[in-house]
Amino acid sequence: MGVFNPKINNYRWIIINAIPQFRGNETKPYQVYTTFEDITSIRNTKEILSHSLREKEILLKEIHHRVKNNLQIISSLLSLQTENISDAKTRTILETAKNRIHSISVIHKHLYESDDLSQIDFKHYLKTIISIFNSSLSEDRIKTEIKGENLLLDINTAVPASLIIHELVSNSVKHAFKSREKGKISVTVKSKESLAEITVKDNGKGLPKNFDTKKAKSLGMNLILNLVSQLNGNLIIENGNGATFKIQFPINEEQSI
Numbered sequence: 001m002g003v004f005n006p007k008i009n010n011y012r013w014i015i016i017n018a019i020p021q022f023r024g025n026e027t028k029p030y031q032v033y034t035t036f037e038d039i040t041s042i043r044n045t046k047e048i049l050s051h052s053l054r055e056k057e058i059l060l061k062e063i064h065h066r067v068k069n070n071l072q073i074i075s076s077l078l079s080l081q082t083e084n085i086s087d088a089k090t091r092t093i094l095e096t097a098k099n100r101i102h103s104i105s106v107i108h109k110h111l112y113e114s115d116d117l118s119q120i121d122f123k124h125y126l127k128t129i130i131s132i133f134n135s136s137l138s139e140d141r142i143k144t145e146i147k148g149e150n151l152l153l154d155i156n157t158a159v160p161a162s163l164i165i166h167e168l169v170s171n172s173v174k175h176a177f178k179s180r181e182k183g184k185i186s187v188t189v190k191s192k193e194s195l196a197e198i199t200v201k202d203n204g205k206g207l208p209k210n211f212d213t214k215k216a217k218s219l220g221m222n223l224i225l226n227l228v229s230q231l232n233g234n235l236i237i238e239n240g241n242g243a244t245f246k247i248q249f250p251i252n253e254e255q256s257i
Contacts, residue, residue: 013043065112071105096170096220103129103166107158119152123189126165130187133169141182142173148189151196157251160227161198167220168200168245176204176243196251203242213237 003012015037020029078098085091106128110120123146130144153161169185177183188199213225213235228235233249 011040012038013040015039061112065108068105068108068112071101071108075101075105099170100163100166102132103162104159106132107155107162111155116152119154120158122151122153122158122161123148124150125158125162126187126189129162129166130169142177142185143183144169144185144187146187146189149191151189151191151251153196153251157231157249160230161247161249164224164227164247165198165200167224171220172200172202172204172243176202176206178205180204191251194250194252195248197246197248199244199246201242201244206241207237207239207243209239211237211239 003014005012017035017037019033019035021031021033022029075098078094078101082091082094082098085094107120107125110125110128114120126146130146134144165187169187172183172185176185183202183204185200185202188201190197190199213221216222216225225235228247228249231247231249233247236246236248238244238246
């Protein structure tokens with residue numbers, strides 16, 4: 001309870017505990033011990049910490065907002081640059097770079113809009129990315145879907161994981177369905193205790209028989225391998241009825257829902 005102290009023109013906050021005392025089987029106490037504990041300093045400290053936390057949350061939201069805006073500016077500049085380039089290979093390189101930047105920008109957007117600034121709902125994020133990806137395709141013969149569990153990831157894990165997914169889905173779109181009328185790409189999210197597993201699978205023509213990640217020369221595959229290593233994870237590749245890529249990496253137990 002709050003007790004006004006006129007000497008300091010402020011309130012003192014006190015906890016009052018009453019402990020009744022009984023004799024034998026009597027139901028009526030013969031006396032009551034009362035204790036008074038001044039918790040003003042504790043309460044004031046909590047208010048200061050709470051105010052400081054709110055300020056930091058506001059600052060962190062502003063940081064995510066500015067990072068997102070700056071990344072979008074870079075993405076827009078790349079788009080403008082692409083319009084003035086006639087060489088198809090160069091245009092593809094710039095488009096790929098723009099899409100990578102955009103996937104990171106969306107993470108900061110989700111964190112900015114979320115009540116939890118420390119973690120992102122990765123499955124929900126993937127749905128956003130895949131939706132944007134689908135809208136950028138010039139044709140609807142390739143279908144993509146997200147399956148599995150919700151998974152909370154901190155930003156240090158979400159960024160490399162999102163770039164891996166982006167590269168794998170992009171590779172499937174570019175290479176898996178050549179000379180095919182239709183195709184399907186599925187992304188499945190799973191977690192068990194302290195391990196997350198994200199699987200990207202397509203029903204395309206599959207990988208070459210002699211495919212070896214260690215001998216891969218493409219920037220995309222080298223980027224994937226470096227990002228998997230950054231996550232302290234493993235990359236498992238299966239080739240049959242299309243290509244399957246499984247990325248396994250450690251997470252905190254509280255990151256899985």
